[in-house]
Amino acid sequence: xxxxFASVEQxxxxxxxxxxxxxxxxPDSRGVVAACSYEARKxxxxxxxxxxxxxxxxxxxxxxxxxFEAYKEVSQKIREIFWRYASRVEPLSLDEAYLDVTYxxxxxxxxxxxxxxxxxxxxxxxxxxxxxxxxxxxxxxxIASDMNKPDGLYVIKPEAGEVFVAALPVGKFFGVGPAxxxxxxxxxxxxxADIKAKSLEELQQVFGKSASYYYQIARGIDERxxxxxxxxxxxxxxxxxxxxxxxITKLIEHLQSLAKKVYERLGxxxxxxxxxxxxxxxxxxxxxxxxxxxxxxxxxxxxIQCHIPALLKFTEAGKMPVRLVGFSASGFVSEAENxxxxxxxxxxxxx
Amino acid sequence: xxxxxxxxxxxxxIQRCQNIVEKRNTNPILVNILFETVSNGLKLTxxxxxATYSSTQEAEIxxxxxxxxxxxxxxxxxxxxxxxxxxxxxxxxxxxEIFSGGVKFEIAAKSADEFPSEPxxxxxxxxxxxxxxxxxxxxxxxxxxSNDETRKYLTGSxxxxxPEHGIRIVTxxxxxxxxxxxxxxxxxxxxxxxxxxxxxxELKRLAEEAEENIQLSLGQHQVRIELNQQRFTSxxxxxxxxxxxxxxxxxxxxxxxxxxxxxxxxxxxxxxVSNDFTHDVKLIFxxxxxxxxxxxxxxxxxxxxxxIAYEGTTIEVGFNAKYMRDVLAAVSSQNVRIVxxxxxSPALLLEEGHELSKHVLMPMRI
Numbered sequence: 149x150x151x152x153f154a155s156v157e158q159x160x161x162x163x164x165x166x167x168x169x170x171x172x173x174x175p176d177s178r179g180v181v182a183a184c185s186y187e188a189r190k191x192x193x194x195x196x197x198x199x200x201x202x203x204x205x206x207x208x209x210x211x212x213x214x215x216f217e218a219y220k221e222v223s224q225k226i227r228e229i230f231w232r233y234a235s236r237v238e239p240l241s242l243d244e245a246y247l248d249v250t251y252x253x254x255x256x257x258x259x260x261x262x263x264x265x266x267x268x269x270x271x272x273x274x275x276x277x278x279x280x281x282x283x284x285x286x287x288x289x290x291i292a293s294d295m296n297k298p299d300g301l302y303v304i305k306p307e308a309g310e311v312f313v314a315a316l317p318v319g320k321f322f323g324v325g326p327a328x329x330x331x332x333x334x335x336x337x338x339x340x341a342d343i344k345a346k347s348l349e350e351l352q353q354v355f356g357k358s359a360s361y362y363y364q365i366a367r368g369i370d371e372r373x374x375x376x377x378x379x380x381x382x383x384x385x386x387x388x389x390x391x392x393x394x395x396i397t398k399l400i401e402h403l404q405s406l407a408k409k410v411y412e413r414l415g416x417x418x419x420x421x422x423x424x425x426x427x428x429x430x431x432x433x434x435x436x437x438x439x440x441x442x443x444x445x446x447x448x449x450x451x452i453q454c455h456i457p458a459l460l461k462f463t464e465a466g467k468m469p470v471r472l473v474g475f476s477a478s479g480f481v482s483e484a485e486n487x488x489x490x491x492x493x494x495x496x497x498x499x
Numbered sequence: 500x501x502x503x504x505x506x507x508x509x510x511x512x513i514q515r516c517q518n519i520v521e522k523r524n525t526n527p528i529l530v531n532i533l534f535e536t537v538s539n540g541l542k543l544t545x546x547x548x549x550a551t552y553s554s555t556q557e558a559e560i561x562x563x564x565x566x567x568x569x570x571x572x573x574x575x576x577x578x579x580x581x582x583x584x585x586x587x588x589x590x591x592x593x594x595x596e597i598f599s600g601g602v603k604f605e606i607a608a609k610s611a612d613e614f615p616s617e618p619x620x621x622x623x624x625x626x627x628x629x630x631x632x633x634x635x636x637x638x639x640x641x642x643x644x645s646n647d648e649t650r651k652y653l654t655g656s657x658x659x660x661x662p663e664h665g666i667r668i669v670t671x672x673x674x675x676x677x678x679x680x681x682x683x684x685x686x687x688x689x690x691x692x693x694x695x696x697x698x699x700x701e702l703k704r705l706a707e708e709a710e711e712n713i714q715l716s717l718g719q720h721q722v723r724i725e726l727n728q729q730r731f732t733s734x735x736x737x738x739x740x741x742x743x744x745x746x747x748x749x750x751x752x753x754x755x756x757x758x759x760x761x762x763x764x765x766x767x768x769x770x771x772v773s774n775d776f777t778h779d780v781k782l783i784f785x786x787x788x789x790x791x792x793x794x795x796x797x798x799x800x801x802x803x804x805x806x807i808a809y810e811g812t813t814i815e816v817g818f819n820a821k822y823m824r825d826v827l828a829a830v831s832s833q834n835v836r837i838v839x840x841x842x843x844s845p846a847l848l849l850e851e852g853h854e855l856s857k858h859v860l861m862p863m864r865i
Contacts, residue, residue, distance in 0.1 A: 443649060448739075450652055451652075454652070454737075454738055493817070493865070494777065494863045495674075495843065495862055495863065496673050497671065497673055497746045497859065498745070499671065499673060499741035499743070499746060
């Protein structure tokens with residue numbers, strides 16, 4: 149997210165828009181800047197700077213206390229959006245996460261288009277802008293995400309990875325702070341290319357344990373996996389229409405196609421869901437969800453298909469114009485649990 | 500409308516309509532039957548919007564017209580009228596007058612305008628087959644239809660027509676599967692659809708009174724059944740049927756030939772002390788002998804042996820006795836062939852001498 153805390157404040161309090169805004173301690177306190185708006189950054193203010201210093205740089209800046217509840221809410225919302233597309237999500241902070249979209253079928257699996265879709269959905273659903281970096285490993289994706297801030301996207305393709313790192317100043321490396329940067333400069337390392345020029349043994353003399361990490365990333369290699377902090381609880385998709393829809397048959401079609409995508413993802417991620425939920429947002433932004441839980445986990449798309457019209461019947465769809473529909477599956481059970489034969493002595497045909 | 504019709508003809512028509520009318524229907528017009536005069540007689544129509552039945556019977560038309568009346572009421576009245584007397588029906592504003600001998604009824608009538616029109620023909624393929632074959636096929640498959648509304652596509656019967664197999668009916672509830680087929684010569688096209696239970700039962704009823712062939716037409720969304728002047732149209736279950744072919748065992752190595760009636764009696768006895776819900780019984784196949792054992796949670800038990808034709812390894816396998824008896828009831832031959840692999844694999848049950856029907860039973864853990 150771009151200038152996360154500050155953007156949330158500017159969204160919720162339009163009077164802050166276009167003004168240097170600092171979220172953090174009071175100007176006369178020993179507190180630090182937690183976040184600042186892009187307008188404040190022009191004055192050289194950045195996060196982690198003492199508030200007193202920020203005040204000296206820009207006395208007219210507005211100082212506000214952080215409202216963590218509001219940020220958490222946005223954080224939850226964006227993570228929900230991440231889960232719509234990614235099979236693994238590894239949050240780095242409230243507003244940043246690594247996403248693994250290797251197994252995502254949307255947009256023909258194009259990570260770039262998926263990133264754009266996520267950015268679009270974040271904008272639509274939170275009113276905030278986000279920046280994304282797309283690449284073939286975590287190291288490069290993280291750096292890419294900083295390249296086109298705010299509200300931007302940067303892609304580092306596999307064939308460009310090594311060249312990109314070669315030209316990268318060491319200060320931009322993830323994990324390299326001011327202290328390490330100083331040490332690197334002292335050793336003659338200014339860019340990725342400088343590191344790449346050395347052998348692993350030579351690097352070990354400078355970096356010790358971290359040598360192999362630098363050796364690898366200087367070659368654009370980073371084998372770390374995206375580690376999900378939690379298991380997925382639900383899997384859903386939604387779509388906002390360009391014009392509101394009244395026709396119930398069309399809504400059913402849209403829901404069926406969303407459900408189809410969700411069903412395919414369930415298969416890819418080896419998940420068995422017992423609960424299906426539809427979401428309908430009317431033109432007046434009022435929103436309802438309707439769900440049903442089956443006695444067994446869903447194992448075929450037709451099982452989902454036949455319940456969608458029934459669930460939709462319990463909404464005002466067809467009577468009120470609808471701007472958004474969503475479909476999600478939840479109530480996951482393990483494969484073993486789904487095999488009801490564990491409790492039922494009657495074995496089932498493998499249909 | 501003014502007409503005269505025989506009591507037998509009218510009663511038969513109303514009875515059929517009664518099967519379609521949904522008693523709990525929320526749409527008031529649907530508890531009614533549509534009466535309308537056509538060139539050769541009186542046509543009655545009933546619908547629940549899923550299924551529509553219409554029938555035309557010979558009548559003496561004195562004045563053409565149409566109206567609707569409450570199905571249950573007209574059924575109860577006509578049932579009580581003298582079978583020997585002709586019935587005269589005559590409309591007057593908002594009412595239908597019914598005369599039979601000295602009896603006169605006046606019942607409320609509603610305009611026919613609100614009544615849904617009969618669905619147009621949307622079928623693609625039509626076949627004609629003897630009622631007796633339909634009865635056999637439905638009889639040997641209908642019991643395996645599922646009652647699980649969450650798996651709607653299993654609550655009906657799959658009707659499949661193809662040049663290779665003729666017509667084939669398949670049912671399964673996930674624990675057992677039934678298949679029955681009838682060869683039809685010179686078929687060019689293929690078609691398949693899932694008939695809802697109500698349509699299957701209506702088809703069976705029509706088949707039971709058919710002296711000639713029944714006309715069966717299948718479409719993507721609709722099935723039509725025609726016999727004489729009767730026509731039944733139903734929506735089909737719009738879903739994909741599971742690939743049932745894969746669950747039919749192809750190479751079970753051990754076959755037992757068992758007297759159907761003796762097995763059925765033994766199972767019926769065993770069920771007295773088997774679990775009331777699962778009806779599980781244990782069958783042990785050894786050389787020319789079948790042992791049947793059952794017990795319940797109160798430690799009550801039953802055991803018996805019967806002579807069968809079997810050579811092979813000893814197999815101990817559990818089955819739901821009720822499922823097995825359903826199959827035996829559909830078997831017309833003296834003996835049933837039970838084709839087994841082991842205690843956890845599906846068993847195939849066949850009639851003696853032919854494979855027009857196939858039944859697959861999944862065992863129970865014992």
